[in-house]
Amino acid sequence: MCPTVCNVKAGVCGMSSKIIATASDDMMTVDVVIESDCPMVQKMSPIEKVNPYDAIAQPFNGSVIYDKASQCIRHTACPVPCGIVKCIEAESGMGLKRSVSIDFE
Numbered sequence: 001m002c003p004t005v006c007n008v009k010a011g012v013c014g015m016s017s018k019i020i021a022t023a024s025d026d027m028m029t030v031d032v033v034i035e036s037d038c039p040m041v042q043k044m045s046p047i048e049k050v051n052p053y054d055a056i057a058q059p060f061n062g063s064v065i066y067d068k069a070s071q072c073i074r075h076t077a078c079p080v081p082c083g084i085v086k087c088i089e090a091e092s093g094m095g096l097k098r099s100v101s102i103d104f105e
Contacts, residue, residue, distance in 0.1 A: 004091035008083040010038070017041050017080050021091035030055075030088050034080075041080050043072040052092035056085055 034045035089095035
């Protein structure tokens with residue numbers, strides 16, 4: 001199985017992040033590597049042996065991804081943590097690979 005890759009363009013800051021999620025052979029954990037222009041986001045990488053349920057099936061305040069993001073990223077509106085969760089969700093087979101967007105009118 002090939003890793004799932006997501007690219008996040010954060011917006012006005014101009015920072016881009018590439019999220020690479022790779023499931024274990026038994027699909028019970030996912031490893032995440034992040035390549036980013038943002039030094040705060042880069043501090044999140046790597047995230048190893050994430051149980052997908054701990055990343056996507058918890059409230060925001062119980063998510064291992066949002067917990068790590070709160071330790072590394074100072075900008076609450078940063079879309080990268082959401083991108084990490086979506087990438088884990090798709091890689092673990094718990095969600096479809098569909099793009100998301102936030103667009104202003």
